[in-house]
Amino acid sequence: xxxxxxxxxxxxxxxxxxxxxxxxxxxxxxxxxxxxxxxxxxxxxxxxxxxxxxxxxxxxxxxxxxxxxxxxxxxxxxxxxxxxxxxxxxxxxxxxxxxxxxxxxxxxxxxxxxxxxxxxxxxxxxxxxxxxxxxxxxxxxxxxxxxxxxxxxxxxxxxxxxxxxxxxxxxxxxxxxxxxxxxxxxxxxxxxxxxxxxxxxxxxxxxxxxxxxxxxxxxxxxxxxxxxxxxxxxxxxxxxxx
Amino acid sequence: xxxxxxxxxxxxxxxxxxxxxxxxxxxxxxxxxxxxxxxxxxxxxxxxxxxxxxxxxxxxxxxxxxxxxxxxxxxxxxxxxxxxxxxxxxxxxxxxxxxxxxxxxxxxxxxxxxxxxxxxxxxxxxxxxxxxxxxxxxxxxxxxxxxxxxxxxxxxxxxxxxxxxxxxxxxxxxxxxxxxxxxxxxxxxxxxxxxxxxxxxxxxxxxxxxxxxxxxxxxxxxxxxxxxxxxxxxxxxxxxxx
Numbered sequence: 485x486x487x488x489x490x491x492x493x494x495x496x497x498x499x500x501x502x503x504x505x506x507x508x509x510x511x512x513x514x515x516x517x518x519x520x521x522x523x524x525x526x527x528x529x530x531x532x533x534x535x536x537x538x539x540x541x542x543x544x545x546x547x548x549x550x551x552x553x554x555x556x557x558x559x560x561x562x563x564x565x566x567x568x569x570x571x572x573x574x575x576x577x578x579x580x581x582x583x584x585x586x587x588x589x590x591x592x593x594x595x596x597x598x599x600x601x602x603x604x605x606x607x608x609x610x611x612x613x614x615x616x617x618x619x620x621x622x623x624x625x626x627x628x629x630x631x632x633x634x635x636x637x638x639x640x641x642x643x644x645x646x647x648x649x650x651x652x653x654x655x656x657x658x659x660x661x662x663x664x665x666x667x668x669x670x671x672x673x674x675x676x677x678x679x680x681x682x683x684x685x686x687x688x689x690x691x692x693x694x695x696x697x698x699x700x701x702x703x704x705x706x707x708x709x710x711x712x713x714x715x716x717x718x719x720x721x722x723x724x725x726x
Numbered sequence: 727x728x729x730x731x732x733x734x735x736x737x738x739x740x741x742x743x744x745x746x747x748x749x750x751x752x753x754x755x756x757x758x759x760x761x762x763x764x765x766x767x768x769x770x771x772x773x774x775x776x777x778x779x780x781x782x783x784x785x786x787x788x789x790x791x792x793x794x795x796x797x798x799x800x801x802x803x804x805x806x807x808x809x810x811x812x813x814x815x816x817x818x819x820x821x822x823x824x825x826x827x828x829x830x831x832x833x834x835x836x837x838x839x840x841x842x843x844x845x846x847x848x849x850x851x852x853x854x855x856x857x858x859x860x861x862x863x864x865x866x867x868x869x870x871x872x873x874x875x876x877x878x879x880x881x882x883x884x885x886x887x888x889x890x891x892x893x894x895x896x897x898x899x900x901x902x903x904x905x906x907x908x909x910x911x912x913x914x915x916x917x918x919x920x921x922x923x924x925x926x927x928x929x930x931x932x933x934x935x936x937x938x939x940x941x942x943x944x945x946x947x948x949x950x951x952x953x954x955x956x957x958x959x960x961x962x963x964x965x966x967x968x
Contacts, residue, residue, distance in 0.1 A: 498927070501752075501767070503754075503756030510742075511745045512745075515745040523743075524743040526770065526778070527743060527771040528768065529752070529770075531767065558910075560909060560930050597910065634932060
């Protein structure tokens with residue numbers, strides 16, 4: 485019998501329910517989990533309501549092997565996800581030094597006001613999740629991964645989660661990061677490379693902030709030798725496009 | 727006190743959870759409900775699992791004024807929504823003559839095989855919902871509207887529902903977009919403005935790409951005059967922070 489590893493997805497934000505914003509995070513997470521051998525059992529889109537967020541996290545963390553939440557971890561008054569996660573697990577929450585240090589990499593002391601410092605509030609015992617796009621970290625609390633709602637940030641955080649997932653079947657990956665290259669310039673080449681290597685899937689994860697723009701290419705597959713070849717092709721591609 | 731009319735949305739189908747299909751039905755329903763004064767409280771994407779569909783319909787039909795389901799009313803073995811609706815309400819289900827007559831408008835007797843006839847199985851006492859695109863009807867069971875999953879068909883069915891909805895006071899919104907402003911700089915001001923205006927909720931939605939960084943502030947409420955005041959305050963805030 486195959487052991488099915490399951491996930492529940494909680495998409496948080498009034499804007500998803502009002503029709504203002506079309507969610508794409510579910511699809512991104514689903515396509516990322518697929519090769520990891522993790523199956524999504526259910527997804528819920530819920531409003532910025534503390535009681536509902538807390539209860540949904542509680543129910544999902546018991547029902548699924550892994551839970552992913554998106555949204556509600558920014559600096560504004562309606563960003564209440566961290567507190568709800570703590571409440572769901574009955575644990576404390578406070579500003580944490582390691583998270584604050586990360587925010588200081590991006591913000592000056594003047595910019596790091598009370599609102600932005602809220603982004604360093606982390607449930608007790610949670611481990612941080614790197615955010616290569618805008619620094620403010622996500623965090624893992626037991627089997628619940630709390631991610632940003634902005635799709636490009638959410639997607640970048642998945643890079644720091646993949647090794648934490650015990651999926652159904654082991655998958656290998658190689659990544660090549662290149663500054664100054666646009667994802668769109670590489671797209672056709674990536675598709676071509678993927679066509680040439682059955683069983684290898686290629687992803688690209690753009691990053692940009694005020695100073696830097698670039699992309700990380702990730703190849704996934706189960707054949708290490710094939711991945712070595714693909715990785716070499718990705719390095720060639722970066723040289724060609726630079 | 728304002729009476730809020732609420733809706734729950736149940737999006738049914740494994741393909742929505744696997745990442746194969748990007749749902750757009752939620753947004754379509756949300757934008758259609760907005761001018762009717764019906765607010766979506768929660769949306770769930772669930773798999774083609776009878777127990778989960780039945781339980782979700784049961785819970786939502788009690789929690790919300792209206793419930794909309796999409797998907798699972800076609801002719802194949804995994805189209806089980808109608809049976810689940812009947813189970814949720816503890817009522818019978820059988821092939822119904824009026825539904826069969828509608829199918830005969832589209833299908834010849836030869837085409838109308840056992841599989842297609844399943845689309846004429848309707849929960850006892852439900853009223854049909856017209857499907858101008860592909861005929862096979864949806865149906866309303868108490869406060870639950872059961873619609874097709876294919877977006878163009880789903881949308882066409884809404885035409886035969888609008889007159890059945892008793893909506894509330896319409897939720898209005900105002901948005902102010904500002905480039906070059908960080909969400910964290912505005913956070914405390916937003917919280918203050920929201921405190922000053924009962925019945926108005928404020929959200930902020932950051933955006934950034936290689937060239938541009940900024941934020942859109944959205945104010946929602948049912949009092950147009952109050953929203954006008956809040957919008958003016960948001961413009962002041964943008965001037966102050968620019």
